Amino acid sequence: MRGLLQRLQRRAEKRLPALTRYRRPEPLPITLHRRRIYIVPSGFGLGFTVLLLLMLVGALNYNNNAALLLTCLLGAASAASMLVAFRNLDGLRLDHLRAGHAIAGEAIELVCSFHSDRPRSAIRLDLDDESTAFAVDGTDAARVSLRLPTRRRGWQPLPRLRLWTSWPLGMFRAWSWLHPAQSVLVWPRPEATGPAPRAMADDARHMQLHRGEELAALRDYRAGDPQRHIAWKPSARHDDLLVKDFEQPRSQPQWSLDWRQLHGLDDEARIARLARWLNEAQAQRCSFSLWLPGNDIGSGSGPQHYVRCMDALAGLP
């Protein structure tokens, strides 16, 4: 049954491009307007219609005008709620969409930023089977986070999102498709186990011993500097206190990760191994450099460097 429906849907989309005009990828920001908001009665709405018909027949049968008036009032209010549902979506704008970081196989977090110039309630954003409800207060943008499942590394286009609401009475469902022309980068999944990176013993630069006592420079005094580091003699010639700055001892080893040194592996296995090494390096707070075909990332450390390296890995063809 479900398969049949989906086949019908695909066929309809092929035959009637007007239906799917707003389902193609489009650049942000996307503003919802009347030509892309669809409304149908919900299941409850249909049930309520049957109830209204029953009430109508009852009122007419008993020739009871007061009951008829009540039925008409309820019916008109239900019908008016359709316009409210439409208005709840009309003019809503998806400003931008930010993606978090995730490795292949895990869900990536998407943060959608919706903006509106008046308050709106009970708007729901669907991604596959996951639904998130949010409200926009009319002044600040509403940030809605979604979790998009991923399968493989690399650029992954965003799926179609459905924005819908059954506000205010739940009798009508107004919806619109959002298909932002944007892709998210999924990081490679690191291999589970493998050899450690080869020690870079032959690299003279890294073997250099840094004696921590060597004076590097003089700098201004900062609160908290130990008293014995103050360079009293140079300070006498200045207005401010000067402090002897010492070269920090190099406690971290330097890892040089190189695509070329991984022989006998196919590309994906290489990427997985490099990803694992990057993770380990990041975990041990080492500094590391990465060489990839067409991309040579110099030595560095810290989260930003790590993100740059992982992005480079993920972006490999």
Next chain:
Amino acid sequence: MIGRKPPKPAQVALTQRAFDLLCLSATFVLAVNASHLPWWLNAALAVILGGRWWQRRRHPGRVPQAIKLPLLTLLTLAIIAYYGNLFGRAPGTALGIGLLVLKLLETETLRDVRVGVGFACFTLMTALLFDQGMVSTLVVALGLVPALATLRALEPAQTPTGMARSFVPALGLLAAALPLALLAFVLVPRLGSPLWGAPGRDQARTGLSDRMSPGAFTELLTDDHPAMRVSFDGPPPPPDQRYFRAFVMARYDGVSWSYDDVAHAAPVPLEVEQSIGYRINLLPTHRRVLPTLDVPIEAPAGAVMHRDRVVVASRPVDDALSYALGSATRYRLEPQLDARPQRWLQLPARFNPRTLALGQSWRERHGSDDNAIVREALALFHDGGFRYTLAPAPLGRDAMDDFLFATREGYCEHYSSAFTVLMRAAGIPARVVTGYQGGYWNKLGNYLLVRNSDAHAWSEVWLAGRGWVRVDPTAAVRPERVSLGAAAAAGDQLDWYRRDWLQQFRNRWDIVNRWWDQGVVAFDALRQRGLLTPFGIRDTDTRTLGVLLAIGSSLFVAIGLAWALRRRQPRDPLREALRALERKLARQRIVRRTGEGPQHYLSRAARALPAQRGQLTELMQQYLELCYASDEPAPESVHAFRRMVRDFRVTNVVK
């Protein structure tokens, strides 16, 4: 277009607010329906409702089946035991309300709440099947507010508001829906005949009956509902002339008087000396008899006049009925008594021996002077220690003997009955007439309001040369009954709400009810047609009405759409100026792309139009300066920028 199935909302936990609102809706339903449900059902349902609310506040969760199922069975059995069946208006309403309250016991999901709201709306409507007065309609319509607020509270992600504030949007929605509702109300085709059942058969509103036994009116005399409204052509008759006849009762069986329907007999002759024309708006009585002022001259359309000038409609008055006719106020009715005078002298054998003896003694004393006998009887009531009360002592087998010689208290039924028996005992043709007497003259609306409590019984005696003459023995005991009305006669035996000042107010307020009854309750196919005729629509069949309804609805839909589509753009002169510039450039096919910033766009334009590079660069810089340099740009610089845009002319480039 067929979207994926949305995620089931059922898992979403029900908020306390939604449940509270649903309980409030159910309470409202219970309150508006309370008057026509048996008290024990009201009490039981209220206890269940309150108990469930309290229970869910403590520990959210369903009530176990072991409690629910027996309650359901008990409800069904109780209704069957009380009403006899499950179908029909009253038992159906009781069952619906019972189910609504029992539904609350298992309400834990959105779906349950929605079903509950549907039930609540339906049972609100059933309250109107029993009373469609204006106030009750308004109150019931207000009951829709908590129901709609409940549905609204089910939606996720709302800005939190107080309970009272949550009613405002529902009220607003109803107010906005009112015009469309009125249009639909006016144009919905009415049914010619009911689809099922005989509506109103199970309605036990008291009304004038074709039988009368002393003591039977009590219920009627305490029923304060309007019975009819009368407007006269010309001035109204004085209060003591406002006798509305319904039944003329000839047969007395010792217990009660009854009306013999003498069909196919021509009405008795009437000599009219003075007449009056009037129109009566009769509220539903579910009986066929139509009350008329004094003696009607002709029957209105759709009714026939029986022998004793009793007007009977062709079918029971189940809906408000309006009829115009003329009546004689000074007349000679049946100047020659017909061939069977014994009909008016009939008395049951072996009943009321002392009363009969008294009547016969009067005849012996006064000889053939019928007038003297009548005076004797009225003097007896006036001076014999009789008392007017709505709660008389019960009477035994010889009811008239007990009344005349023992209890000596009662109201119109007792007096007219006793008087008629006395007259017949004395050999004067006499009969009991029932109907209404009095009423409240509403000056503002120029109509006479007659309530059920104005029901009255009096006598007529036949006197040679004068025909049937009305004699009201009650007036001999309590003249206020006739001159001031039933409420004045009853004194302080009435409920608190029928005291003087309140009663005055209620009588004046009745003009609104009259407007409601005529404009809304009595709005039928005929009025529908009358309303549409001025617009040139003569043929009001279902199809025409349907088309009109569709046209009218489309009109409202268009208004609604205009509202929904209206977008309030904050006026930003800077943006508008840039738009104007964009339009000018777009004519040169330099169109701003979606997502393209102004700087990028204007530099692109400057590259494309080398002749105006300087001007465009200047414009760009001005714009960026105004837009981003400060939060609020100075109005004069914005004005300067707009002037620059206005003066900007694209000179055609020769490529």
